[in-house]
Amino acid sequence: MATNIVTSIGNEGCVKRKKNSITTEIQLTEVCAGQINGECNKTGMFYQLTLLFVSCIAMIKNGFLVFLMITRNEKCRKRGFPYTVYKLGRNKKHVSSLFVDGFSKWNAQAKWGATTCDSLELFYHYQERVFPNLGNNFEGFITKWWIGKMENRQAVTNRLKMVIGLLAVEISKQENPRILSIASGSADAVIAAIKKCPDKDVHVVLIDVNQDSLDAAKKAATEAGIVNCFQFVKTSYARAFTYLKTFKPNIVEMVGFLDYLDDAMATRLFKAIKNGLPASGVFLTCNIIPNKEKIFLDWVLLWNMIYRTVDEMKTLVDDAGFSRGKSEIYLEPLGIHQVAVCRK
Ligand SMILES: C[S@@+](CC[C@H](N)C(=O)[O-])C[C@H]1O[C@@H](n2cnc3c(N)ncnc32)[C@H](O)[C@@H]1O
The missing domain is CATH 3.40.50.150 (Vaccinia Virus protein VP39)
Incomplete structure (x- = not known):
């Protein structure tokens, strides 16, 4: 009853x-x-395919970088995979994908600012603080595509x-x-x-x-x-x-x-x-x-969450x-x- x-x-x-x-x-x-x-703007098949494609390429690239860091760096070796992924993602010079953080300082901030309010603020206030500042250029396009449309944002x-x-x-x-x-x-x-x-x-x-x-x-x-x-x-x-x-x-x-x-x-x-x-x-x-964009958060933004x-x-x-x-x-x-x- x-x-x-x-x-x-x-x-x-x-x-x-x-x-x-x-x-x-x-x-x-x-x-x-x-x-x-x-x-609640659900993304379509084309968006999810591009997300999967970009994530797979980043997984290969970042996976290789993590492997190199673990083999060459004593601290990474001792503290293991999650620490090394975290360290790689917080490096402001690192680029996961040219089509995500390569040409957008906002997308880059979403990645290097993980676990702090630098990244979360961007997501919380995307509509009022980020969107109005985006131009009609490549940076504007890829920021709107990823941060703007992403279901996780x-x-x-x-x-x-x-x-x-x-x-x-x-x-x-x-x-x-x-x-x-x-x-x-x-x-x-x-x-x-x-x-x-x-x-x-x-x-x-x-x-x-x-x-x-x-x-x-x-x-x-x-x-x-x-x-x-x-x-x-x-x-x-x-x-x-x-x-x-x-x-x-x-x-x-x-x-x-x-x-x-x-x-x-x-x-x-x-x-x-x-x-x-x-x-x-x-x-x-x-x-x-757990959700369909997890692979992007794991391997492009390098946010390793539970x-x-x-x-x-x-x-x-x-x-x-x-x-x-x-x-x-x-x-x-x-x-x-x-x-x-x-x-x-
Ligand atoms: C994702 S943010 C969440 C911020 C806020 N609660 C919110 O929802 O907007 C995570 C926060 O945890 C803080 N943090 C990380 N490790 C911590 C720890 N060991 N003890 C306390 N705070 C920590 C970070 O500095 C960051 O501000």
């Missing part, structure tokens, strides 16, 4: 019906583009919009919202969500290893007139264990980082977050899902001891990113 329930993503007035089984299962909600003012933009909405809902529910943002980057979602709740006295700790990301967050929070809510901490995510005990957050947000944690690390962190949250607390996180299916995400949430009945997973319109809202 199933009952229909109504849920909304944020304050956008977007409402989606979903089925809630009475067997205890983590709720799965598929969000439509219209609900979040998102993007659209999906990340959708994810941002969903996280803003979901966070705003959680902030408005808490009497004294205290947010811990792990691997915060420039905190786009946290800042936008707080702005949606002007009557709330919010306290936030942002944790990130990258000073430039924290500086960008500080600048954005200052421009939004809410910088006094924030504490900026340059440290590794491992310090989150301490902040869970001392800061006592009731909302923990970790977006764009689980994709780099293996199951053992993720489970340890999820358990600590679950134990550190009060009964009314919530943990909001997300993960990329992809998880919805069932694998459910297992992480479940293993940490979050309540199945109260936790939810939201799928963005292209089905490439999932956002988990985990409750005790």
Whole structure:
């Protein structure tokens, strides 16, 4: 037997019906583009063939370079394949493909900026900040072709919009919202969500290893007139264990980082977050899902992430001891990113 329930993503007035089984299962909600003012322009066969072609050539070229680095460099040999791929991709002089990053500084930035807000910002704000600056030349064409059309870029933009909405809902529910943002980057979602709740006295700790990301967050929070809510901490995510005990957050947000944690690390962190949250607390996180453009992300952009299916995400949430009945997973319109809202 199933009952229909109504849920909304944020304050956008977007409402989606979903089925809630009475067997205890983590709720799965598929969000439509219209609900979040998102993007869902699926690419056709020709686009996917060019993506596959460019990715295969890059796989041969970059695979060979990685092999050379491992055989010639002691550190690469010791730290292995993922480290070597990471190191190659972050080299600003390296070119994966002339038709992608060879002649477009934007596409190149998407590659060398991986794992930092340099790359994510470009994707989040492609429509407002990148597209209007593109000319009618080859660089403009290949930037529009790859960053503009790529389903993964659209999906990340959708994810941002969903996280803003979901966070705003959680902030408005808490009497004294205290947010811990792990691997915060420039905190786009946290800042936008707080702005949606002007009557709330919010306290936030942002944790990130990258000073430039924290500086960008500080600048954005200052421009939004809410910088006094924030504490900026340059440290590794491992310090989150301490902040869970001392800061006592009731909302923990970790977006764009689980994709780099293996199951053992993720489970340890999820358990600590679950134990550190009060009964009314919530943990909001997300993960990329295996998808047809993975080969491009792996071998052209050299973003080596850990992809998880919805069932694998459910297992992480479940293993940490979050309540199945109260936790939810939201799928963005292209089905490439999932956002988990985990409750005790
Ligand atoms: C993909 S970005 C996500 C940023 C932000 N949460 C968002 O969704 O917009 C990943 C962030 O993790 C940070 N990071 C990488 N390794 C980290 C670590 N060991 N501890 C804390 N932050 C880390 C990077 O500096 C970067 O800002």
